[in-house]
Amino acid sequence: MSTKAVHIGVIGLGTVGTGTVRILQENADTIRRRVGVPVLIKAMADLDTKKDRGLQLSGISLTTDAHEVIKDPAIDIVVELIGGYRPAKEFILEAFKHKKHVVTANKALLAVHGEELYIAAESAGVSIGFEAAVAGGIPILRSLRDGLAANDIASIFGIVNGTCNYILTMMTSEGRQFEEVISEAQARGYAEADPTFDIDGVDSAHKLAILTMLAFGTPVPFDDIYTEGISRITPLDIDFAGELGYKIKLLAITKMVDGEVEARVHPTMLPASYPIATVDGVYNALSVVGDAVGSTLFSGRGVGDMPTGSAVVGDIMDISRDILAGCAGRIPVTAFRERAVLPVRKMDDITSCYYLRFSAIDKPGVMSRISGVLGKNNISISSVIQKDRRVAEAVPVVMMTHEAVERDVRTALAEIDKLDCVAGSTMVIRVEEGKQG
């Protein structure tokens, strides 16, 4: 069979859809040369067909009915960019039924229904590409599948949400409150009108579910991922972190520990000299540690029409090459389901170092009472900062711990927060002291 061109149907012309179409059109010559044949957009679907998106539309059918695109026998690859669970999932399954390959950026869908979709793709003998679902333009999924495939992965630490990284960066550089910075991020288009999924860490957890599946070959029930957002972080904590030589980042962390998978998203203090700690603003970054390669870092823009479109079109080109070479479905995602389903480690069982900020009421003996409770719970202190600085009625006391078990920390803090010399609840930030990432 000699394929003369590969034909694409795009469903959803939002930010990423528009970027994808623009790249396919503007870089058409480069794409044709690298693939071997032209990659052409045949049809696009969006509920709004009137809006001017500045795209070249000649020769492309534009419809409000996604099914027209999915059923079009001339289309080889369906690109799903509407996001959300429904009707995206039905569209993708229908595309598989029509033997279409699918490229998607839908992290929420894959985090929750990925297994079902990967198996359906394999049964249909087609590919599903989803590089764009994690960390925008950074080719991290492809690197896990291909370039780093020889490695048993030990851990991945990722800054995978550009909105949160921008907010934390602005809070750090300008000493401003979370609430002020988020309004500005919205005004600049770096945060959605409703940024809940970003700031609560849910978006990062979606991406972590996908990363964990590829890294460890095991599906992770989405609800088993511990998820904590950035809204509790205060300028005071960022100041203390800086004084101690750390930066605070929202990290998505997955590790293999004693046959269990850790999968968690939370604000994390990192030594400021770590490469991943230097990645600021809307940039994303992932540190992958493999047994052979050691520590690697990948960074780039995690959001935006063009970076995410770069990943979508990269997937389209990869599948086009498979179509031309007659080996569609060459690497089924399910090839990474390589082990029995591994248990996800309970959050109570993880070990970490901790930053603890107590609000001490200025009574004699407060230090000894706090450190007594910590000691009793097997938590040893590596450093303490107490400043004259007063916040309302209380004085902040910061303690950095050596490695401790999360359960012990929770037990200790439940007791400490009831002491009459402590006001309010203790601020806890986990601290990573790993290898250079």
Next chain:
Amino acid sequence: MSTKAVHIGVIGLGTVGTGTVRILQENADTIRRRVGVPVLIKAMADLDTKKDRGLQLSGISLTTDAHEVIKDPAIDIVVELIGGYRPAKEFILEAFKHKKHVVTANKALLAVHGEELYIAAESAGVSIGFEAAVAGGIPILRSLRDGLAANDIASIFGIVNGTCNYILTMMTSEGRQFEEVISEAQARGYAEADPTFDIDGVDSAHKLAILTMLAFGTPVPFDDIYTEGISRITPLDIDFAGELGYKIKLLAITKMVDGEVEARVHPTMLPASYPIATVDGVYNALSVVGDAVGSTLFSGRGVGDMPTGSAVVGDIMDISRDILAGCAGRIPVTAFRERAVLPVRKMDDITSCYYLRFSAIDKPGVMSRISGVLGKNNISISSVIQKDRRVAEAVPVVMMTHEAVERDVRTALAEIDKLDCVAGSTMVIRVEEGKQG
């Protein structure tokens, strides 16, 4: 055809060869699961068959005759890890004749004879994998071919020689001389007994030739790459760089400028806050700027048996997947020969900012004479440092320039170096003030 296993022959059991075999053996289960069938070492060749390399040898034939490996009809992939031009090139061509795929880490060979080898592989209908030839374990070539394939590449800046990066890092952190640090690097195994290729930039230029071919789809005659090493760099320059907010790195740079390709290797001053400037020690890093993805950074270990072996085995697994899917040679390297051969920009024609350190003899008017010659040659000064610090008979005067044309800088310095108020020749370091890398 149902392939039950993929069989490998390894030629050359030095550092990388040993690492490759170790990964294939130690991670055999992971590799089998991800590829779908076992990937087995059938034969190995090395001139020394007696040495104990701590490898598992049962079931593997070990010979001093590479041809036995190349001709073995049961072997699917020949891994060439002897390095150098001869007999490596003959071995690879012979392997192609026997319809074997080849994986190699031989950057010197590919930099000079790459075109011939890529064409021979395509004619034979087999693949040549060479991820390990550039930046060890970092999957940069694969990212250019696959993940970033949708992009027209604007530039690549790479720290691609771990020895030089280690030496510059030690000179920076400890204020020591080049000569002292290199002995220590040798003692620690981070520099070869004869480190000429590394410190003179030749090794970096080899890697740059390969990167440029993939990034811009044009072969670069190796001799057209401007190559300058690090041996002239002094602690004095590193100090001044630090004072001005810069770090000095040996960079391999390729850019597309007005239809010409720039390809050059030289010590470069980078703003200390750039992510690539924070990559120290034996780590490598590459900043790739694409028109869609924007600025990306990849970093990791650039040397060593296991990181480089990780890249070799990644290539073996990729080719194994092609063999299993019946699409060997799926992406010929020549697919990247996408344009007419592009001219390499002459070094005289490049523009850059410059750090100039003059050795001024303390005569009245020295500043005005130097700046007069610069001005006459269209070079404008952005900042000046003159310190009391005296080196021998002269006082160092540092000038940072705005963007200037290299030819003008050379003309100006030829004149300045003849002035009676200037002792010795002027130290020149190019300065990059690009986008965040």
